Amino acid sequence: MTATSGLVRLGRRRLGWRQADLGVRIGCSASTVSRLEASRHPADIRLLTAAATAVGLPPILLAAACGITTGADPRPTRVAPHAPPTEEDPMHRRTLLTAAGTAVPASLLLAIDDALAVTPTGTGTVPVDHRLAQARKMWDTGRHTALLAELPGLLGDAHRAARSRTPLDHARLSACYLLATQVLGKIGRYERARLTADRATTYAAVAESPIATAAAARELSIVLRHQDQPAAAHRLPATAPADRLFRISPAGADLYAVGVHWALGDAGAALEAGRHLRPDQFPTPERTSRMHTDLARAWWQYGKPEQTARELLAALRVSPSEVRDRPSIRTIVSSLSSRHLHTPGVRELALALTR
Template sequence: MTPTSAGWRAVSSAAPRTRRRAARSVVRISPGRTRSRSAPARPPEAFDPAGAVGPDPGRQRRGGTGARRSPVATAVRKGERRTRKPPTNSRTTRLRPAPNPLRRRNASGCRAAQRSRGRRLPLFRGCTARSTVTRRGRGASGGRDVLTLVARHRPGALIRTGRKALGWRQADLGARLGCSRSTVSRLEQGSLSDLALIRRAAGEVGVPGHLLIASLDLTTRMVPKVADDPSPAQEDPMRRRTVITAVGLATPLSLLGGLETALAVTPDPSGSPVPLDARLAAARTLFDAGRHTQLVEDLPGLLGDAHHAAEARQDVDYARLSAAYTLAATILNKLGAYRQSRLVADRATTYANISGSPLAAAAAARELAAVLRHQGQEAAAQRHIEAAVARVEATGLNNAAQASAYAQMLASSAYTAAIADDRDQALAMIREAARAARDLPGQAPPGRLFPITPAAIDLYAVGVHWSLGDAGAALEAGKGLHPAQFATAERKSRMHTDLARAWHLRGRPEQAAAELLKAARVSRSEVRDRPPIRQIVTDLQSSHPRTAGVRELTALVGPTR
């Protein structure tokens, strides 16, 4: 056979008596030889790193009898880019291996992603959230290393492990997530706390959901580390938005000890035979009826049952758990327990992001924005609301539930902007919310997560103008409202308290007292348990004790000091 242009020829590496066996071996190349007819060499492109290799001639001369894998095959199996040089002898030289399939790329990115999406990598098989690591960091076992990362609560390192197992670069993963390489780097290092992005990245690289949850330390019974809340900022006295402490103001606050214990250590399941969805609906009914004491008593058991259900690691179970924490944050915000509400709202947001439900995330973001407003962090509250609005809008608003969520988040965004004194943004958003709610029914169907109606948007407009300090515009926005437009006692009473705030801001104590009396007759807890409303009652008692309705209001609500 004619020599090649490089002066190399291929021959069989086996002895003549084992020519048939050598034909199945990896052909070695040596200068000055011809290619054997009985042992045709496979081209380098057909090199199979997982296939068998022939006996090593050097080992046979040393008396060895077993076959040893080629260093080239070993290097390719490990996914290395470089080629290791085999032992030097007169019959062998270096053979270029085939490219690693994990390194091959096409126009859409890594080809391996098309095979791995939605499938669990072998690296993660056999790993469970309940597994233990007896000797951390020892050995090169993939499963043991994965469990070590889970035990150390390093979700970013888990994502990095999955990415490297696929042979991807950080830029490859970033292209799939729609972010930059530096963002992926910060995510893997643990300096990025975007749970939605973490969940998407884990799904792309094949990290199982239960391992991700365990690495986030969401299923343990430990107190999460939450930064100390700033002290509530004093609000503008011109608008009577004074934030006061909640200690000793109302009967339900004496029950917060049990709820705080449930937040510190997740309670055991209550063992109730009632389905969790029915219990969530019953708890929401207690809130709508103004039965705050009973709701606070029931919340620890509800949270325990929701945590127990979430052990199934299904998205819908995490959405239910988020809904339970969102309801807890709602009642804590109403009672003025903002420090506890901050922790609860953070948990609601975490579980909502894990569930992947944009509506659950929007409900949690709404409560988190509310507590941030009370803590004087209006800019952070607005960012949360705007992100939630964008997520809901990205659903396409294809059904009434999504449309009502969108209208609700626009109204919340308007109120948040008003608290931040951004008049133009607040008025623009409340007009957009009115347009979004135009086609919604006058009464929301039972069980809807966001039971917003056109009348509810008008009530939000009252709050927006009051927050902007315009009492006349607030009363004008609420002149067409009446209790029959609202289905629950909480909303009926809220209508009266919002109008009372507007009258109080305008300096009309008699009208303010009249509205508060109407609110207390519908739901006494709406006046008694809300610190801002109790502050108005206190002002009326001290400044206008002889005004009509103030004495009756005091008797109905009770002393405020």
């Protein structure tokens, strides 16, 4: 593949999109996107530019990858007059790059990286059950930044408690990693989410807990799907116990159907599945706002910017982080701002992303 098509592919994967998702945004089929990414020769420049813009590739980087010079001063910019030469840690550099364009501070992601590399020392001052319950409440209310700040300490305390080697403490440790997987997946950090999901699975197996094992398998399958590994994701649920382990309601099933049809590219079926959904059918702000964002994605796929903006505004009012922290939703807002700025609600959405 060319350097440019490779950058498009990297950008798409960073956002957690399938080739079909990118195709919808730039007006072509998944097979066309596949050919674009695999091409060993320069592609249609208009299509390439559209794809690069959709995945957030800066114009100057696109120009450089295409071999286009800009006449800019090639000398490096000095950002501090007496700064000593440094050799930046590649992991930290990647973290800072992937944090750009989201509402999540890079410092929190760096702290998560450190916690996953070296287990933090537990404080032991607050029972793990209490800390986990508080962290779960942060998740339910969409406080992603607060939860990310809490995770290193929570994992440290859970590891400290697991020194008892009792099944219950190992199950709690699995639950902590499970929560980490959920929030990292929510903000589009799938590589980290894969690591935490693997650990949740491992500690659930050590605990010999069917419930923890099934929960870990479910979250891991979600991460694998976002990493373009559908076959592996499909196999995982079959390993879970046959008992009903998750609370489900008719509304929850309908919302799941919305997501399935949207992922398959059938926006009409997604909207039909969700036409009876109401906010009062969901127990937490996280689930309620997820209903609105899933419907917004279906409306966007259907080509209805006004309805898309309406659902995203509803999600913003229930849980602002559901709109601000998710790369895929931020991309829709950016597209609305550039193409449909005068549509009711779009200016408010765009302003919300800058706060």
